[in-house]
Amino acid sequence: MRILVCIKQVPGTAKVDVDEKTGVLKRDTAETKMNPFDLFAIEEGLKIREKYGGNVDVLTMGPSQAEAVLVEAVWMGADRGILLSDRNFAGADVAATSYTIVQGIRKMGDYDLIICGKQTTDGDTAQTGPEAAEFLQIEHISNVLEIERKEGGRLVVLENQDDCVRKLEIPLPCLITVEKNANTPRLPSLKRALTEKQIEIIKLELRDLPDTDTNHYGLTGSPTQVERIFPPEKKETKQMFEGNAGQIAAKFKEILTEQKFV
Amino acid sequence: MGRLEIHQELVTREIAEKMCEICPFHAISYDGNVLEVDAGCKMCRLCVKKGIPGVITWEETAEKEIDKSSWKGIAVFAEQEEGVIHPVAYELLGKAKELAAVVSQPVYAVVIGNAMEKAVKELMHYGADATYYYESENLEEFSPVPYTDVLEDFLEEVRPAVIMFGATIKGRSLAPRAAARFRTGLTADCTALLMKENSDLVQIRPAFGGNIMAQIVTPNVRPQCCTVRYKVFPKALRHSKPCGKFILRKIQDERIRTGIRLLRKTKKPGQIDISEAEVIVAAGRGIHDKKGMNLAEDLAEILHAQMACTRPLVEAGRFDARRQIGLSGRTVKPKLIITLGISGAVQFAAGMKGADCIIAVNKDRNAAIFDVAHYGFVGDLYEIVPELISLLGGGGK
Numbered sequence: 212m213r214i215l216v217c218i219k220q221v222p223g224t225a226k227v228d229v230d231e232k233t234g235v236l237k238r239d240t241a242e243t244k245m246n247p248f249d250l251f252a253i254e255e256g257l258k259i260r261e262k263y264g265g266n267v268d269v270l271t272m273g274p275s276q277a278e279a280v281l282v283e284a285v286w287m288g289a290d291r292g293i294l295l296s297d298r299n300f301a302g303a304d305v306a307a308t309s310y311t312i313v314q315g316i317r318k319m320g321d322y323d324l325i326i327c328g329k330q331t332t333d334g335d336t337a338q339t340g341p342e343a344a345e346f347l348q349i350e351h352i353s354n355v356l357e358i359e360r361k362e363g364g365r366l367v368v369l370e371n372q373d374d375c376v377r378k379l380e381i382p383l384p385c386l387i388t389v390e391k392n393a394n395t396p397r398l399p400s401l402k403r404a405l406t407e408k409q410i411e412i413i414k415l416e417l418r419d420l421p422d423t424d425t426n427h428y429g430l431t432g433s434p435t436q437v438e439r440i441f442p443p444e445k446k447e448t449k450q451m452f453e454g455n456a457g458q459i460a461a462k463f464k465e466i467l468t469e470q471k472f473v
Numbered sequence: 474m475g476r477l478e479i480h481q482e483l484v485t486r487e488i489a490e491k492m493c494e495i496c497p498f499h500a501i502s503y504d505g506n507v508l509e510v511d512a513g514c515k516m517c518r519l520c521v522k523k524g525i526p527g528v529i530t531w532e533e534t535a536e537k538e539i540d541k542s543s544w545k546g547i548a549v550f551a552e553q554e555e556g557v558i559h560p561v562a563y564e565l566l567g568k569a570k571e572l573a574a575v576v577s578q579p580v581y582a583v584v585i586g587n588a589m590e591k592a593v594k595e596l597m598h599y600g601a602d603a604t605y606y607y608e609s610e611n612l613e614e615f616s617p618v619p620y621t622d623v624l625e626d627f628l629e630e631v632r633p634a635v636i637m638f639g640a641t642i643k644g645r646s647l648a649p650r651a652a653a654r655f656r657t658g659l660t661a662d663c664t665a666l667l668m669k670e671n672s673d674l675v676q677i678r679p680a681f682g683g684n685i686m687a688q689i690v691t692p693n694v695r696p697q698c699c700t701v702r703y704k705v706f707p708k709a710l711r712h713s714k715p716c717g718k719f720i721l722r723k724i725q726d727e728r729i730r731t732g733i734r735l736l737r738k739t740k741k742p743g744q745i746d747i748s749e750a751e752v753i754v755a756a757g758r759g760i761h762d763k764k765g766m767n768l769a770e771d772l773a774e775i776l777h778a779q780m781a782c783t784r785p786l787v788e789a790g791r792f793d794a795r796r797q798i799g800l801s802g803r804t805v806k807p808k809l810i811i812t813l814g815i816s817g818a819v820q821f822a823a824g825m826k827g828a829d830c831i832i833a834v835n836k837d838r839n840a841a842i843f844d845v846a847h848y849g850f851v852g853d854l855y856e857i858v859p860e861l862i863s864l865l866g867g868g869g870k
Contacts, residue, residue, distance in 0.1 A: 275511065306656065306657070463857070472808075
């Protein structure tokens with residue numbers, strides 16, 4: 212089975228502030244990490260490979276530094292990494308990102324199974340996977356808790372819904388997004404990190420893709436545009452209280468009583 | 474639309490360093506000769522606005538214009554499970570009425586399901602000008618491709634300027650497929666929506682994974698798509714009589730094609746659902762031990778509150794993930810929420826700022842939580858909460 216796991220490098224910290232005076236975004240550190248949700252996707256891919264054979268590629272789109280998450284995935288056990296990186300991809304929204312990823316997938320050939328994490332911690336949209344499935348014209352199932360088995364050209368999976376779990380059969384090729392905590396991701400192997408002589412990372416730029424029209428990528432290829440960014444509004448009616456614990460507790464009770472909560 | 478143009482002739486080492494520094498995404502680099510913007514660029518354009526003038530400029534490129542007047546109305550996808558309409562649909566309808574009033578356009582509701590005409594008729598009390606009901610036995614269970622096929626039919630016939638989805642598990646699976654099919658934009662988890670006179674939808678959501686809000690538009694493509702979480706907007710008013718037209722669409726079974734087959738469906742027992750709670754006590758990283766957990770639980774018991782928490786406490790294994798508030802957890806809109814030891818990251822705040830009354834306890838007077846709270850108490854929760862519990866007549870335990 213040819214398996215592809217799509218992953219993303221995200222900021223190591225969620226902390227970004229806006230300088231009130233200048234309106235400039237300030238990010239504390241340049242630290243990055245693998246999107247935590249992707250660890251479950253990689254693990255699910257590796258488990259399937261162990262059971263049914265084949266290989267697991269990992270793909271990411273981002274600046275050249277994003278190669279780090281591909282290396283981490285290879286240390287976990289993936290066979291090779293694919294890095295989609297080009298200045299023309301910058302500023303891509305969900306639609307342009309999914310399109311770019313699908314171009315990368317088409318370039319690499321036919322995969323039987325594409326696995327994504329449920330969402331990322333920086334965008335939190337959970338949309339890129341299903342959009343990619345639509346562009347690839349294959350079916351998808353989101354929020355997969357477990358791939359139970361493979362039967363011929365079909366997978367049997369458990370899908371998490373709000374108040375039920377559905378056992379579904381889906382034909383390959385298909386795309387799934389893996390629910391958080393669906394499994395226990397293995398740690399990157401130090402042995403693998405030390406002994407692998409060469410980690411295979413394939414780098415793809417715009418000119419390597421089937422569609423080389425710059426209008427379909429990055430900001431230009433994005434239907435949505437960010438008009439402005441601004442700090443969140445502050446409540447004006449707020450009341451602040453300080454003092455010793457006794458005074459604060461008394462005031463606290465007064466408010467709860469006033470508002471008829473006790 | 475446009476692109477960034479770098480004017481290398483103006484670049485000196487000193488200027489380059491300043492430009493590199495100004496980029497919050499570390500996407501500008503300088504190798505001693507050439508100043509470059511790499512693929513990490515988010516096109517926030519701060520380098521243009523706040524950088525050294527003229528070094529990086531924004532060059533507008535010509536746009537193909539679309540005929541916006543041929544796309545009219547605000548549509549709401551009202552999702553169902555076993556014939557019951559998800560309550561987020563009533564909230565979306567309320568917002569849709571508001572938006573539609575700005576441009577004097579109609580509101581549509583669209584339901585996909587089977588044998589649920591009664592529920593659809595009930596939905597018609599909430600103000601849509603027309604309610605479309607697509608019915609087939611094969612549409613009873615949600616499946617992304619058939620549902621997208623049906624929506625495609627609806628969107629092509631009605632041509633609404635906007636379609637809104639609930640940011641539910643199904644909505645987050647369906648909306649991106651539908652948006653991709655129309656090659657249009659989709660903005661997830663909007664926390665505020667406004668309408669421009671030219672029918673451009675202004676979509677506001679927390680972005681860049683930080684304390685920032687982004688205002689997003691889809692200026693050259695229709696329909697505009699967005700998702701909104703449950704409990705973000707107030708529910709529409711119920712009219713005593715059903716409103717608008719009822720349009721039944723029977724779908725031929727051969728038109729519904731999917732390779733996905735449902736083998737079994739298991740109801741989840743004893744659901745924890747904090748999104749329906751009226752009173753919530755939420756715990757954050759300031760609660761770092763068993764003692765703190767007990768204090769929060771005792772307070773919750775006295776107030777008949779549900780317990781909730783921030784992401785770090787789920788990650789630390791102290792709480793079930795279903796009790797997490799925030800962008801990667803649940804959105805809540807209780808009458809009262811008391812936050813204990815929560816600093817108030819924007820992802821958390823986005824999930825609870827619709828609460829009628831927010832009371833925050835935190836040691837740090839500068840914590841962001843105090844920006845969203847109605848009442849802020851600066852102090853140690855380990856001292857304040859026991860005092861409060863005894864004042865409220867608890868603490869016997």
